[in-house]
Every structure is written in C-alpha cells, then in structure tokens.
Amino acid sequence: xxxxxxxxxxxxxxxxxxxxxxxxxxxxxxxxxxxxxxxxxxxxxxxxxxxxxxxxxxxxxxxxxxxxxxxxxxxxxxxxxxxxxxxxxxxxxxxxxxxxxxxxxxxxxxxxxxxxxxxxxxxxxxxxxxxxxxxxxxxxxxxxxxxxxxxxxxxxxxxxxxxxxxxxxxxxxxxxxxxxxxxxxxxxxxxxxxxxxxxxxxxxxxxxxxxxxxxxxxxxxxxxxxxxxxxxxxxxxxxxxxxxxxxxxxxxxxxxxxxxxxxxxxxxxxxxxxxxxxxxxxxxxxxxxxxxxxxxxxxxxxxxxxxxxxxxxxxxxxxxxxxxxxxxxxxxxxxxxxxxxxxxxxxxxxxxxxxxxxxxxxxxxxxxxxxxxxxxxxxxxxxxxxxxxxxxxxxxxxxxxxxxxxxxxxxxxxxxxxxxxxxxxxxxxxxxxxxxxxxxxxxxxxxxxxxxxxxxxxxxxxxxxxxxxxxxxxxxxxxxxxxxxxxxxxxxxxxxxxxxxxxxxxxxxxxxxxxxxxxxxxxxxxxxxxxxxxxxxxxxxxxxx
Amino acid sequence: xxxxxxxxxxxxxxxxxxxxxxxxxxxxxxxxxxxxxxxxxxxxxxxxxxxxxxxxxxxxxxxxxxxxxxxxxxxxxxxxxxxxxxxxxxxxxxxx
Numbered sequence: 001x002x003x004x005x006x007x008x009x010x011x012x013x014x015x016x017x018x019x020x021x022x023x024x025x026x027x028x029x030x031x032x033x034x035x036x037x038x039x040x041x042x043x044x045x046x047x048x049x050x051x052x053x054x055x056x057x058x059x060x061x062x063x064x065x066x067x068x069x070x071x072x073x074x075x076x077x078x079x080x081x082x083x084x085x086x087x088x089x090x091x092x093x094x095x096x097x098x099x100x101x102x103x104x105x106x107x108x109x110x111x112x113x114x115x116x117x118x119x120x121x122x123x124x125x126x127x128x129x130x131x132x133x134x135x136x137x138x139x140x141x142x143x144x145x146x147x148x149x150x151x152x153x154x155x156x157x158x159x160x161x162x163x164x165x166x167x168x169x170x171x172x173x174x175x176x177x178x179x180x181x182x183x184x185x186x187x188x189x190x191x192x193x194x195x196x197x198x199x200x201x202x203x204x205x206x207x208x209x210x211x212x213x214x215x216x217x218x219x220x221x222x223x224x225x226x227x228x229x230x231x232x233x234x235x236x237x238x239x240x241x242x243x244x245x246x247x248x249x250x251x252x253x254x255x256x257x258x259x260x261x262x263x264x265x266x267x268x269x270x271x272x273x274x275x276x277x278x279x280x281x282x283x284x285x286x287x288x289x290x291x292x293x294x295x296x297x298x299x300x301x302x303x304x305x306x307x308x309x310x311x312x313x314x315x316x317x318x319x320x321x322x323x324x325x326x327x328x329x330x331x332x333x334x335x336x337x338x339x340x341x342x343x344x345x346x347x348x349x350x351x352x353x354x355x356x357x358x359x360x361x362x363x364x365x366x367x368x369x370x371x372x373x374x375x376x377x378x379x380x381x382x383x384x385x386x387x388x389x390x391x392x393x394x395x396x397x398x399x400x401x402x403x404x405x406x407x408x409x410x411x412x413x414x415x416x417x418x419x420x421x422x423x424x425x426x427x428x429x430x431x432x433x434x435x436x437x438x439x440x441x442x443x444x445x446x447x448x449x450x451x452x453x454x455x456x457x458x459x460x461x462x463x464x465x466x467x468x469x470x471x472x473x474x475x476x477x478x479x480x481x482x483x484x485x486x487x488x489x490x491x492x493x494x495x496x497x498x499x500x501x502x503x504x505x506x507x508x509x510x511x512x513x514x515x516x517x518x519x520x521x522x523x524x525x526x527x528x529x530x531x532x533x534x535x536x537x538x539x540x541x542x543x544x545x
Numbered sequence: 546x547x548x549x550x551x552x553x554x555x556x557x558x559x560x561x562x563x564x565x566x567x568x569x570x571x572x573x574x575x576x577x578x579x580x581x582x583x584x585x586x587x588x589x590x591x592x593x594x595x596x597x598x599x600x601x602x603x604x605x606x607x608x609x610x611x612x613x614x615x616x617x618x619x620x621x622x623x624x625x626x627x628x629x630x631x632x633x634x635x636x637x638x639x640x641x
Contacts, residue, residue: 361616
C-alpha cells in the first residue's frame with residue numbers, strides 16, 4: 001500500500017517501523033507480481049454475479065419466460081430429448097429453468113468423439129419444447145465465469161492452479177496491507193484531494209477498508225472452492241478406500257458415482273414423477289438439477305437436487321431414485337459439520353442464494369475490489385515516477401508495469417465490451433461461432449496491449465478509456481439494430497434482463513468517460529517532466545479546479 | 546422496504562461516526578467537539594450499526610443476515626465517504 005518513506009515520514013517516533021516496513025514491501029510486491037491477473041479475475045468475477053442475465057442477453061432469440069414453467073414437466077421433456085440425441089450416454093445432468101435462467105442447460109458423457117471415444121458434450125434446451133434452443137451459438141456469461149477461475153487457451157488444470165496461486169498472493173497482500181495501514185480507524189473517512197500520491201493512497205485505502213470483510217472473504221473462499229486441487233494431501237491421507245472416497249464425494253456434491261452398467265436395457269422411469277416428489281419436499285420452483293447415471297440401463301439412478309436459492313450453504317441436498325422403478329432410495333439433506341462449513345464458504349463466494357438486492361450488493365462491492373486492485377497497480381507507478389532519475393526515459397521495469405497497467409485496466413474494459421459486440425455482429429451461421437466470440441475478446445485485448453506499447457502512456461490511457469466508453473455507449477444501439485429486442489421494447493415489456501444490461505452499459509460508459517476526461521485533464525499543460533501517472537480512479541485533481 | 550430502512554440506518558450510523566473523528570470535526574464544524582459529544586456520537590454511530598445487525602439477523606438468520614449487513618455497511622460507508630469528498634470540493638466553498 002505504501003512504500004518506504006511515506007508511512008514512516010509522518011511517524012517521527014518510528015513506532016512499528018520494522019514490521020510495517022517489511023509488510024509494506026511484501027504488500028507492494030505480492031500485489032504487483034500477479035496484480036494484472038488478479039485484476040482480470042476480479043473484474044470477470046464481478047460480472048459473473050450476473051452471468052445468467054448476461055447469457056440471456058447473449059441469446060436474444062430465446063424469448064424471456066413470462067412465467068416459470070413447471071420444472072417437473074420441463075425435466076421430463078429434456079430427459080426425453082437427451083434419450084434421442086445422446087443415446088448411450090453414461091450420465092447426464094440438467095439445470096432446470098428458474099427466475100434467472102430461461103433455458104435448460106445440460107451436459108452429458110457419451111460417445112461424442114467418434115465410436116469408442118467418450119467425452120463430455122453440452123447444450124441449451126428450450127423449456128417449452130425440450131429441443132435444443134434455436135439461438136446463436138455462444139458461451140454467454142459463462143465465458144467470463146470460467147475465465148475467472150481457469151482462464152482460456154490453456155489446460156483447465158493449469159488455469160485453476162494459476163488462479164489459486166494468484167488468490168494466495170491476494171490473501172498475502174490483504175493481510176500485509178492491513179498491517180501496513182496503521183491508521184485504519186483514524187483515517188477511516190480521510191480523503192485528501194489534489195495531493196497526488198496521497199490521494200491515490202487514500203482512495204486505495206478507502207476501497208480496501210470499506211470492503212475489507214468482503215475482500216478477505218472472497219479471496220479465502222475462492223481458494224476453498226478449489227481446495228481439493230490446491231491441498232489434496234490431507235484428503236489423500238484420510239480417505240484411502242474407494243468406499244470412503246465415494247462417501248466424501250457424496251458430502252461435497254450431488255453427482256452420483258456412476259458405478260458399472262448392467263448391460264440390460266430398461267427404459268428410464270418417469271423423471272417428472274421424481275421431480276414432483278422433490279417439489280413436494282422443497283417447494284414448487286425450488287429444484288436445481290436432475291442428474292442421471294446409466295439412463296436406459298437396469299443400473300440407472302437419478303438424483304434430483306435442491307436449488308441454491310434461499311440458503312447460504314452450497315452443500316448438496318438431493319433425493320436419489322432408482323432409475324428403472326422411480327422408487328425413492330435416499331434423501332440427502334444434511335452433511336457433516338466439516339462438509340457444511342465448506343458448503344457455506346463455497347456458497348458465500350458464489351452468492352447464488354442472493355435475491356436482487358443482495359446480488360447488486362455483491363456486484364458493487366466486488367467492483368470496489370476491482371478498483372482496489374486497479375488503484376494499487378497504478379499506485380506502483382505513481383510512487384516511482386517521481387523517483388525516476390530521468391522521467392522521460394524510465395527504466396524497462398517501470399515501462400513494462402505502466403504498459404501492462406494500461407492494457408489490463410483500460411484494455412480489459414474494451415475487450416469485454418468487444419466480446420459483447422462480437423456476440424451481436426458475428427454471423428449466426430458461422431461455424432464454431434462461440435469460439436470466435438471468445439477469440440474476438442482476446443484479439444481485441446491483444447490489440448489494446450499493442451496500442452499501449454506504441455502510444456505515449458497518457459494518450460494510451462485516454463484513448464483506451466474513451467474506446468471503452470464509446471463501445472459501451474453504442475452497444476444498446478447495436479442491440480436495437482441487430483435484434484428484435486431494443487431498449488424501448490424491453491422497458492415497455494418490463495423485460496428487466498435486457499433493459500438492465502443495456503442500461504448498465506450506459507452507466508459503465510459514463511464511468512469510463514469520466515475517467516477518460518479526468519485522465520486527459522490531469523497533467524494537461526503540465527510539463528511531462530513533472531507529470532505523474534494518469535489517474536484512473538479518483539484523480540488527483542490538479543488542473544481540475 | 547426493510548432493506549431501505551436498514552440502509553438508511555447504516556448511513557446515519559456512519560454519519561455519526563464521521564462526526565466522531567477529529568479530522569472531520571475540523572473539516573465540517575471548524576473546531577474539535579467536546580470529548581463528551583465525541584463519545585456520544587461514537588456510541589450513537591456504533592449503536593445504529595448494531596441495531597441494523599440485529600434487525601437483519603432477526604429477519605434473515607445469521608447466514609444471510611451477516612452477508613446483507615456486510616454489503617449494506619460497505620455501501621453506506623462508501624456513500625458517506627463520497628458525500629464527504631463532494632462536500633469538501635463543492636460545499637465548503639463559502640468562507641467560514
């Protein structure tokens with residue numbers, strides 16, 4: 001948060017000098033080294049709180065659900081459809097429509113890669129017909145969600161390990177930051193305007209301290225979501241037999257262990273009747289998923305799981321049925337204390353229990369976390385710029401950080417908006433279309449990096465921030481031109497998903513425009529030798545008066 | 546509606562806590578307040594936040610209540626903070 005000198009200058013007694021100094025250095029470097037990855041994780045994670053809404057917006061052909069269909073009927077429809085399009089699938093899982101999802105998402109394990117080669121396939125289904133949705137091919141908001149913890153273009157496992165390492169750095173940075181910041185309560189509401197580095201520090205502190213419970217929670221629980229990957233040793237030592245491992249799996253998720261098929265074909269019993277039983281237990285619209293193993297075989301079993309809404313814990317609650325007779329075999333509605341603890345921590349991270357107000361709180365505080373990382377990254381350059389021997393020719397390390405900051409902070413906004421533009425502009429019939437939307441995201445992002453390397457730093461900031469503002473501002477207009485669901489119609493129909501995304505684009509466009517204006521104004525007319533870093537959050541205000 | 550009430554109480558609580566800090570007393574009032582007044586403000590601010598916590602936990606249980614409390618307090622503190630910045634920039638123009 002603060003480097004050498006700053007914290008100590010106004011502490012003549014030198015109290016706590018040693019530990020604070022070392023923590024300050026740790027905070028700076030733990031924050032910087034993976035800071036760009038953390039920024040991208042924070043922003044894509046923030047957006048992921050509205051991933052379902054974003055997915056709806058990215059499938060404009062799929063009509064909005066005026067009212068929630070009966071989940072039992074829909075489950076039967078899609079189960080029948082899967083029997084037709086994926087015969088011989090050894091397992092499938094479908095997520096039923098709910099208040100935030102107007103389609104059924106299913107994945108299945110079957111002979112997807114040619115005879116004898118099994119693999120996972122996935123698809124979205126129309127609740128009204130049970131058939132595949134007749135909508136453009138897109139990953140929707142799930143792209144941001146998956147990128148948030150496993151990135152892209154790299155093996156999933158590597159991505160998740162990288163995300164874990166970044167989260168561990170973040171945790172270190174948070175703890176070190178709290179120790180470094182010695183006047184948390186005294187300076188709780190302090191903001192000193194127009195003081196350059198001081199202002200940056202105050203803004204960074206405010207963003208960090210106000211959201212501290214959230215930032216600490218989200219970083220730690222983020223690690224918990226993938227704890228089995230990061231810390232597998234305890235589990236390996238404790239659970240050695242297959243039976244024990246199976247019991248562990250049942251505590252953590254509602255996915256059934258497949259076991260062996262019998263080889264005798266027996267048609268799957270009524271899925272509708274199974275879901276009905278679950279509805280009686282948990283409520284009419286409270287069903288989350290239906291999972292089946294060996295459907296169509298004598299060894300078939302089906303699990304109907306409860307939706308994530310209305311309870312903080314994500315520990316699985318499910319009812320298990322015999323897939324051939326429809327008989328209820330077991331009800332799993334509580335897990336052990338350790339599994340429940342993990343379920344609550346996991347649930348806190350994903351926030352799937354949230355109603356609208358809570359979801360917005362999650363989103364806004366998460367956005368503050370993004371700004372916290374962003375201001376921290378920029379501060380590294382602000383602080384070092386004045387100490388450069390020759391500000392016109394900074395050393396290579398400084399230049400690298402500065403350019404990466406531009407491409408990460410301003411560039412990511414441009415790239416994420418570019419992804420939404422690609423969703424509206426790519427031809428619907430384009431082969432591998434979903435992949436091309438994602439390629440477009442990375443092409444735009446790479447272009448912003450190139451731009452940041454070629455332009456003077458301040459021009460690069462201003463131009464990219466304006467670029468993001470313009471792209472965001474025009475997106476609702478593009479939507480009106482390319483789909484049958486323009487903003488005025490969404491508002492008239494009370495379609496708050498579409499209207500919300502459009503209006504949010506304008507709000508974010510305004511934010512980027514303000515940042516661009518402040519950055520442009522700051523330092524204009526100031527000779528570049530005394531110019532400090534452009535400002536991205538709360539500008540330090542010289543020239544603004 | 547209840548959430549709006551909880552949020553308003555959080556704002557009041559943080560506003561009182563702002564007035565209980567010496568730096569802000571000088572900014573807003575022009576002089577430090579008496580120690581007794583400062584203590585009273587601090588207690589009132591803390592009490593307001595505790596009342597919100599009680600309301601939320603009472604209505605939503607510990608799990609959801611704590612999450613909601615955390616979100617509302619973060620947001621309320623941010624709003625108060627931005628109001629202070631706005632006041633310092635635009636409201637405090639008149640010579641005191």
